[in-house]
Amino acid sequence: MKTSNLKNYTLSKLYCNIFGHHYDISKKVTQHVKEYTCTCCKKQMTTNGNGRLTELTTVFEDINSVLEYMHKRRSIRLNQKLAS
Ligand SMILES: [Zn+2]
Numbered sequence: 001m002k003t004s005n006l007k008n009y010t011l012s013k014l015y016c017n018i019f020g021h022h023y024d025i026s027k028k029v030t031q032h033v034k035e036y037t038c039t040c041c042k043k044q045m046t047t048n049g050n051g052r053l054t055e056l057t058t059v060f061e062d063i064n065s066v067l068e069y070m071h072k073r074r075s076i077r078l079n080q081k082l083a084s
Helices: 002-019 058-083
Strands: 023-028 034-038 044-047 053-055
Touching: none
Parallel strands: none
Antiparallel strands: 023 034, 034 044, 044 053
8 A cells, every 4th residue: 555655656756757747726825825736746835925936845834824824814904994
Protein backbone atom coordinates (compact mmCIF):
# COMPACT_ATOMS: atom_id res chain seq x y z
CA MET A 1 0.00 0.00 0.00
CA LYS A 2 2.64 2.46 1.10
CA THR A 3 5.00 1.46 -1.69
CA SER A 4 2.35 2.00 -4.37
CA ASN A 5 1.50 5.42 -2.90
CA LEU A 6 5.14 6.38 -3.05
CA LYS A 7 5.35 5.13 -6.62
CA ASN A 8 2.29 7.18 -7.60
CA TYR A 9 3.78 10.21 -5.92
CA THR A 10 7.05 9.82 -7.79
CA LEU A 11 5.19 9.36 -11.07
CA SER A 12 3.10 12.47 -10.40
CA LYS A 13 6.22 14.47 -9.69
CA LEU A 14 7.79 13.19 -12.88
CA TYR A 15 4.65 14.11 -14.81
CA CYS A 16 4.71 17.62 -13.34
CA ASN A 17 8.39 18.01 -14.16
CA ILE A 18 7.65 17.26 -17.79
CA PHE A 19 4.24 18.86 -18.33
CA GLY A 20 4.20 21.43 -15.55
CA HIS A 21 2.03 21.62 -12.46
CA HIS A 22 -1.74 21.92 -12.58
CA TYR A 23 -2.65 24.27 -9.75
CA ASP A 24 -6.10 24.60 -8.25
CA ILE A 25 -7.02 27.27 -5.70
CA SER A 26 -7.00 25.51 -2.33
CA LYS A 27 -7.55 28.56 -0.16
CA LYS A 28 -8.50 32.20 -0.63
CA VAL A 29 -6.48 34.16 1.92
CA THR A 30 -7.44 37.66 0.77
CA GLN A 31 -8.72 39.11 -2.49
CA HIS A 32 -5.20 39.14 -3.88
CA VAL A 33 -3.49 36.31 -2.03
CA LYS A 34 -4.46 32.73 -2.67
CA GLU A 35 -2.99 29.34 -1.96
CA TYR A 36 -2.77 26.78 -4.74
CA THR A 37 -2.32 23.03 -4.68
CA CYS A 38 -1.17 20.99 -7.66
CA THR A 39 -3.91 18.45 -8.39
CA CYS A 40 -1.23 16.06 -9.58
CA CYS A 41 1.63 16.05 -7.03
CA LYS A 42 -0.02 18.12 -4.24
CA LYS A 43 2.76 20.72 -4.32
CA GLN A 44 1.55 23.91 -2.64
CA MET A 45 2.14 27.44 -3.89
CA THR A 46 1.01 30.85 -2.78
CA THR A 47 0.94 34.42 -4.07
CA ASN A 48 3.70 36.53 -2.55
CA GLY A 49 3.86 40.31 -2.00
CA ASN A 50 4.79 40.87 -5.65
CA GLY A 51 1.74 38.99 -6.87
CA ARG A 52 3.92 36.15 -8.13
CA LEU A 53 3.63 32.48 -7.32
CA THR A 54 6.09 31.10 -4.82
CA GLU A 55 6.42 27.84 -2.96
CA LEU A 56 4.25 27.67 0.15
CA THR A 57 6.86 27.36 2.88
CA THR A 58 6.11 27.48 6.61
CA VAL A 59 7.15 31.16 6.54
CA PHE A 60 4.51 31.93 3.91
CA GLU A 61 1.95 29.81 5.79
CA ASP A 62 2.51 32.07 8.81
CA ILE A 63 2.30 35.25 6.69
CA ASN A 64 -0.90 34.01 5.08
CA SER A 65 -2.55 33.17 8.38
CA VAL A 66 -1.80 36.71 9.61
CA LEU A 67 -3.10 38.17 6.34
CA GLU A 68 -6.23 36.03 6.59
CA TYR A 69 -6.81 37.13 10.17
CA MET A 70 -6.40 40.82 9.26
CA HIS A 71 -8.58 40.41 6.18
CA LYS A 72 -11.38 38.77 8.21
CA ARG A 73 -11.23 41.47 10.87
CA ARG A 74 -11.43 44.15 8.19
CA SER A 75 -14.44 42.46 6.55
CA ILE A 76 -16.21 42.21 9.92
CA ARG A 77 -15.59 45.92 10.55
CA LEU A 78 -16.89 46.75 7.07
CA ASN A 79 -20.00 44.67 7.64
CA GLN A 80 -20.65 46.40 10.95
CA LYS A 81 -20.30 49.78 9.24
CA LEU A 82 -22.77 48.75 6.56
CA ALA A 83 -25.22 47.42 9.14
CA SER A 84 -25.27 50.59 11.28
ZN1 LIG B 1 2.54 19.10 -9.65
